[in-house]
Amino acid sequence: MSNVLANQERLKIFGLLSPAYLWLTVAIFLPLSAMLYFSFLSDVPFGDAEWTYTANNYRAFFQTSTYATLLWKSLKLGLMVTCISLLVGFPCAYVLAKAIKGRSREALFLLVILPFWSNSLVRIFSWAIVLRGNGVLELGLNAILPFEVDVNLMFTTPAIVIGLVHSYLPYVILTSYLALQAIDDNLIDAARSMGANKLTILWRIILPLSLPGLLAGAVLIFVPVVGSFMEPRILGGRVGTYFGTVIEDQFVAVFNWPLGAALSFILLAVVLLILAVASPVLKRAQT
């Protein structure tokens, strides 16, 4: 009896999961495996190119301090962008989920996601117009403020952070919103009836209950930001060299795919390691 049930369940799991994962396998996992294979070659095996198996591409990471320095710089950038996005986005999601009701909430929710539907390059270039000297920000501030200010953020780390926070903020707003919306308002009322003030409610009830959403948002931000290259390159100028831009160079400018792939897999390994270390800590925080 239970065997039949187990079989049925297995069939169901298979039926629900296999389309998505089959798709991912064909279009992502197998290609990435091929890439992993390439990362151990001396050259991409196209045409008449000669190649041999080698671990040199991975060794390259350790041979100069350049890559490690840049990876560390990228990790710091990822952490900073993630923290800022969480601090900025969570209150937004809270207001959206708890303070605004009905139709206007849906409309606002859509408005948060809509900027995503524009081309990222166009968005980044628009930021450049805002942030550069004599740009929109400076003109705007000088129009409002009674005194003259010089604002030229272009080609600085703050410019990169602004651009990245802008690109990824909707993720954290969205996932936090979904989690917050699921919190029964009665729980908040119940806590108040027991004498809890707003801070206690936030700390003891709302944050723990919305933690899955916050974490999903944090992962969705941290992971791609560490490998980002477009925002740093365009908005960072001279200071915009990061691990992602070096990988991009290997693929776009130099076409040293084996080295680029090796660097990408090192990035992936480090990111997964960080998530693995962080997940039990965060899981404990939830209870």
Added chain:
Amino acid sequence: MKKQFLMATTIAVFGTAAAADEIRVLNWQGYGTDLDWAVGAFAQASGHTVVHEYFNSEQEMLTKLRTNPGAYDVVLINAAFTPQAQEEGLIGPIDVTLIENLSDVPPDIAGNPDLNAGGALHGVPWTWGLTSFAVNTGEFDQTPDSIEVFWDKAHEGKVSIRDDALEAVQFAAIATGQDINNISDLDAVQAKLAELMPQIKTYWGSENDWNQFMAAGDLDVATFWSGSASRSMAAGLPVQFVVPKEGAIGWLDGLSIPTSSTKKEAAHQFIDWMIDPEFYVKWAADGAPASANAKAAAALPDEAFNKRILGDPEVVARVQFQRPVSEENRKKYLELWQGLKAAQ
């Protein structure tokens, strides 16, 4: 009208106005071959239509050729890469008898050793130009004549070079008085670039970047390509292209036909049209690199950028043309450049 007539006669001479083909051209975007009027005139005269695909680096172009056999009929290749493409068997020899305008290309260009890799012409010389620099005329009373302007503290934070390892290294080689194709003192290059870094506001990646930075007043002086400079000047930006006394990097672009092309005849016709003076003069009016065709270059009006600056034999004498770079050197240059960038 005259052009159509010309084209018609060209084709009549070949006597091969065969069935209409669709030829696929692989090139930088906005680099001559994809001009609407040019493609339209070609289609009207020959019956062949033209479809474009673009690349963003030479390496990408080579990869596209490798991974898409049969997809392209004409490809633009920088002479410094022609030997590699030829060695890999990606491009085939040109049938010179099918390209009538080739007779107007001076022998020293047509005989370029890189274009003639493997002992036969593999790239029809099309355009050439310089990688030097341009200055914002509003920031200079007198146009500088030395590359040392990049290291001038007066322009600190208002300088830009392209984010390209080879170009950066060759640029510094010129500044240190070395042969760009045979750099003997790489340490001097590195030191010179390290000294340059604090001067730099940002790197530029594309003509678009360059124009926007200049237009926004972010830059006083930046490396640039001659063809792009002529376009920017034509568009009204207050810039002046400079070929300094220390010299400049020269490059030559050729049009090649992939071995795997199935429409070679139409491809030859298209290349012939591309080096036609008729086409070139009209193109140069909106800003184009210099033509490899002497007759085309001569047909330019006297005030034209390409005639004024690149037509000057004294200038040409200072140019060092790029030769193929070995894989080993390429890696060395990249490491050097990345190390410098990462240190910022």
Added chain:
Amino acid sequence: MSGRFLTLLGKTWLGLILFFLYAPIIVMAFMSFNASQYYQLPFEFSLKWYQDLAGNDEIIAAATRSVLIALVTTVIATILGTAASVALFRFEFRGKRFLQVMLFPPIAIPWLITGTAMLIFFFGVGLGRGTPSVIIGHVALALPYVIVVVSARLATFDATLEEAARSLGADAWTVTRRVTLPWISSGVIAGALFAFAVSFDQFVVSYFLSEPGDSTLPVLIYTSIRKGFTPEINAISTIIIVVSMAVMLFAARFSNFGGER
């Protein structure tokens, strides 16, 4: 008193953030009406770029193609992703953790690398280039986002609701349809919006996998950077944003997602 003040403060914050999110969009739209080709200020009104755009078949075709590909991608990725999320949420089985972890590589590895890998692989297995390959790639890139977003919503789902429904005699499918799906609908819609955004902004895969002449809007933008793109790009982007805003707000009027519990 303080409650009302906090609410006001919160709404002001939300307003500020919306302004931040739209700042570049507004600038983008403004620049489409600015005469300068190099995005120079001060602003000088002109409809030139819209006129140019009307005559630019290439951009219009590319934009249309992008929208169609994004729509197809959204539908496929949302259905497959939601099914997978439900399975990951509802069942315990060996290898589940592994499957969840496997969602990270597509997000963590820059699209550039994934796109290149696809190119090589598709080339290797002879799948070749063309719109089907582009869609296969887009769906694969959008799937992890859909699964992560829908799972985040499911994680807040009270499993006892399902148990309650089943105890009332509803079969698994009915429970899914009547209890689970309505609960996660806002997550599914959010996932769909993300899938659309991922596909619509995706240039690497389209760049490598689309047939010459069949480029999408991001590919067109990416390849034109070198020479410089004109504010025509701003014009088409502005039109797309305005139209999607209208469509979405219209749809929001007649749906009830993300609404009351």
Added chain:
Amino acid sequence: MAEVSVQNVTKHFGTLKALNNVTMDFPDGGFFALLGPSGSGKTTLLRAIAGFIFTDGGSIRIGDKSVEHIPVEKRDIGMMFQNYALFPNMTVADNVGFGLRVRKVGADEERRRVGEALELVQLGQHGDRKPHQLSGGQRQRVALARAMVTNPKVLLLDEPLSALDKALRVDMQIELKRIQREIGITTIFVTHDQEEALTLSDKIGILKNGTMIQAGPPREVYSNPADVFTAEFLGEANFLSKDGKGVLGLDAASIKLPAGTGTNATLAVRPESMSITVDEPQQDDMSKLPATLERRIFAGAMATCILNCDGQVFKVIARDQDIPELKEGGQVWLSWKPEKTIVVPSGG
């Protein structure tokens, strides 16, 4: 423990008058029910007492303190929610201890009082469980313990039993009453179930459209409803007349009315007040009516009969053994004592 007093409280939601000049006293230690259909304002009133809603006018006192401007968290109340609102991220003990921790009573004190509270609701062994591991009835007890553990001045219950099934509900009613008696806390609960209200409370307030229709002990509101609505809402009633107009062509002489009944009053009789006999009852002091037995529904000790009296349907509930054996369609007599006729003042 304290008495609660609500005086002339008014609350608007936009144009909707949710509470209209509501007044009711809740003496110390009593068990009170707010009863009414949905939308009557009973929950609004409870939430106004709790402090979730600030009223537009009138006064609310808890003990000797006027609380209109005091927010919930400072009112020192205990509240139990319809779906219990247990914190899913905390154990049972942490849920119950939440209010104590907020009050910073110290870890030992907290442990002791949580233990006591859980003992009181007979869940002493379940402190380490998470809410989702409990049954519906257990959750309800946790919610109750949580609401009481801080010794609040007043205990507010919002439809506390509505999520339970019938059998469990009756058990919990008894349990709730026992605990309330034991600690003697002033308790106000909202319900739409009249039976629950009648069973549990010392005093019932009946609301309709935001207005307090009647407030009084259960027996009083049951037998002397203030208006037709109350009469109908508090159990079933067989109407003899409405607003002075006879609902059936009754032989007026056969119905004995209490003295002083106005001519335009509404008259009704509860189903359990009527007797059924085959022969016409001989007592002159009884009200009586001839009727046809239409259906007889057996339900254990009791039975429900549906009768037709001149086109008007009456319902009678009586002990099964007291109803004569008759075929459906047989002729019978209905009779009841005159004081069992409910006289509802007109215009109520």
